Amino acid sequence: AVQPFNEIPGQWRNSVANLYMFWRMDGLRNIHRIMLHNFNKYGPIYREKVGYYESVNIIKPEDAAVLFKAEGHYPKRLRVEAWTSYRDYRNRKYGVLLKDGEDWKSNRIVLNKEVISPKVQGTFAPLLDEVSQDFVARVYKKIERSGQNEWTTDLSHELFKFALESVSHVLYGERLGLLLDYIDPDAQHFIDCITLMFKTTTPMLYVPPALLRHTGAKVWKDHVEAWDGIFNQADRCIQTIYRQLRKNPDAGEKYPGVLASLLMLDKLSIEDIKASITELMAGGVDTTSITLLWTLYELARHPDLQEEIRAEISAARISSKGDVVQMLKMVPLLKGTLKETLRLHPVAVSLQRYITEDIVLQNYHIPAGTLVQLGLYAMGRNHRIFPHPEQYRPSRWLRTQSHYFRSLGFGFGPRQCLGRRIAENEMQIFLIHMLENFRFEKQRQVEAKSTFELILLPEKPIILTIKPL
Ligand code: HEM
Ligand code: 2DC
Numbered sequence: 264a265v266q267p268f269n270e271i272p273g274q275w276r277n278s279v280a281n282l283y284m285f286w287r288m289d290g291l292r293n294i295h296r297i298m299l300h301n302f303n304k305y306g307p308i309y310r311e312k313v314g315y316y317e318s319v320n321i322i323k324p325e326d327a328a329v330l331f332k333a334e335g336h337y338p339k340r341l342r343v344e345a346w347t348s349y350r351d352y353r354n355r356k357y358g359v360l361l362k363d364g365e366d367w368k369s370n371r372i373v374l375n376k377e378v379i380s381p382k383v384q385g386t387f388a389p390l391l392d393e394v395s396q397d398f399v400a401r402v403y404k405k406i407e408r409s410g411q412n413e414w415t416t417d418l419s420h421e422l423f424k425f426a427l428e429s430v431s432h433v434l435y436g437e438r439l440g441l442l443l444d445y446i447d448p449d450a451q452h453f454i455d456c457i458t459l460m461f462k463t464t465t466p467m468l469y470v471p472p473a474l475l476r477h478t479g480a481k482v483w484k485d486h487v488e489a490w491d492g493i494f495n496q497a498d499r500c501i502q503t504i505y506r507q508l509r510k511n512p513d514a515g516e517k518y519p520g521v522l523a524s525l526l527m528l529d530k531l532s533i534e535d536i537k538a539s540i541t542e543l544m545a546g547g548v549d550t551t552s553i554t555l556l557w558t559l560y561e562l563a564r565h566p567d568l569q570e571e572i573r574a575e576i577s578a579a580r581i582s583s584k585g586d587v588v589q590m591l592k593m594v595p596l597l598k599g600t601l602k603e604t605l606r607l608h609p610v611a612v613s614l615q616r617y618i619t620e621d622i623v624l625q626n627y628h629i630p631a632g633t634l635v636q637l638g639l640y641a642m643g644r645n646h647r648i649f650p651h652p653e654q655y656r657p658s659r660w661l662r663t664q665s666h667y668f669r670s671l672g673f674g675f676g677p678r679q680c681l682g683r684r685i686a687e688n689e690m691q692i693f694l695i696h697m698l699e700n701f702r703f704e705k706q707r708q709v710e711a712k713s714t715f716e717l718i719l720l721p722e723k724p725i726i727l728t729i730k731p732l
Pocket of ligand 2: 340341343360468541542543545546547550610611612613614615680717718
């Protein structure tokens with residue numbers, strides 16, 4: 264017989280004690296490890312209440328399949344109150360990230376066509392290719408300047424600039440020039456604001472932002488300052504394109520970028536377009552750059568694998584005669600590499616949905632309306648789901664075994680990551696160029712750990728050595 268909801272194991276009756284335990288375990292930065300611990304303690308399903316939100320947590324691919332079948336027509340994930348509070352406070356519209364219901368759906372359908380449909384892949388690839396080539400040139404310059412025929416560095420800051428340059432090229436059809444020696448202080452400020460925005464979001468997952476706002480808490484003030492910086496910079500970029508478009512409405516056959524396409528399409532209000540473009544610009548920086556950093560870190564620890572992927576790339580380069588779009592169809596191991604990075608180092612600790620119908624998970628009844636979280640980080644490290652999970656092995660993603668609800672780094676279904684295709688193309692093209700030109704090495708073989716600052720980040724800087732091939 265199916266067991267009742269109230270029988271699900273876990274510490275959910277006493278939310279205050281739970282919050283206290285959380286503080287003691289430095290839970291804010293450790294959510295991913297706490298989830299891992301909880302699955303070990305309670306098994307593949309548990310209920311919890313931390314602060315003001317309650318959820319059922321699951322880990323198995325079969326359960327993920329049941330969850331996503333019950334997400335309804337307007338899938339809804341955990342609402343990040345800090346983000347909606349800021350917009351309410353400043354009277355700004357929600358973009359696709361924060362909208363729900365019919366409003367979300369109608370915006371998302373229009374955005375899908377311009378951002379994630381197969382139609383735009385061929386359009387984005389050359390823009391992304393150009394940025395990656397400039398990045399390679401910049402690395403050569405750094406190597407030359409070091410005078411040692413190698414460059415040892417924490418690449419994260421360079422990768423942030425690379426990611427912002429890439430996503431901006433696609434959104435605005437223009438280069439910002441972030442890979443030059445002189446960097447625009449406004450662009451650097453934008454990058455810093457995103458990091459601060461993520462960092463200040465975490466505490467507000469557990470304490471209502473409204474409370475912090477009325478008590479004048481520093482974290483709320485910092486959060487507002489961070490979003491202000493993000494919106495101001497995005498507004499400037501958007502204004503520039505908007506003015507150009509009004510002066511010169513049909514400027515040739517060159518692809519004008521996602522923003523100009525949306526403006527010309529005239530299916531969304533200007534305010535809706537601005538809101539979603541800002542979210543895409545902000546969402547396009549830390550996500551891909553950190554995933555690339557983790558990938559280079561893993562490749563530096565696995566020199567043989569590095570060679571194997573390099574061989575795949577050069578074969579693809581030859582048979583595609585250098586056409587990027589064609590090339591991307593011939594690099595399964597490289598694609599597996601990015602999946603393997605997201606398995607061990609996911610950007611998002613969990614995926615969440617409010618289910619719209621009653622379901623059964625692990626033989627427990629779960630009523631409609633419940634927030635169900637799939638522990639993505641925990642799933643990636645579970646030995647029943649991934650044999651030898653501690654081993655970084657991209658070949659596990661080649662077509663030999665079932666990947667049923669196992670590759671979920673970008674989420675699932677109609678509410679999955681809107682930037683997914685941009686991110687995948689950007690990261691694949693980056694790795695193609697970097698592996699064609701350089702070898703990556705790592706000094707000490709100490710394991711780099713993650714810390715939670717809304718997204719998962721390396722706890723300490725990752726220092727890599729880059730050498731020309
Ligand atoms: C949503 C991951 C890069 C923009 C999401 C979600 C995940 C995710 C897990 C939630 C999906 C769900 O609930 O099913 C990632 C990863 C990235 C990445 C792993 C890179 C490695 C990007 C980029 C952009 C972006 C480059 C912008 C260009 C968004 C937006 C949403 C989203 C706008 C909200 C979509 C909606 O609610 O309809 N992402 N993301 N992401 N992501 Fe990404
Ligand atoms: C964080 O418990 C942990 O892609 C919470 O590009 C649940 C939660 C809810 C929403 C998730 C968030 C987590 C991690 C960061 C995500 C976010 C949805 C979108 C966002 C996954 C798992 C992200 C990074 C977007 C951010 C765009 C923004 C900067 C405009």
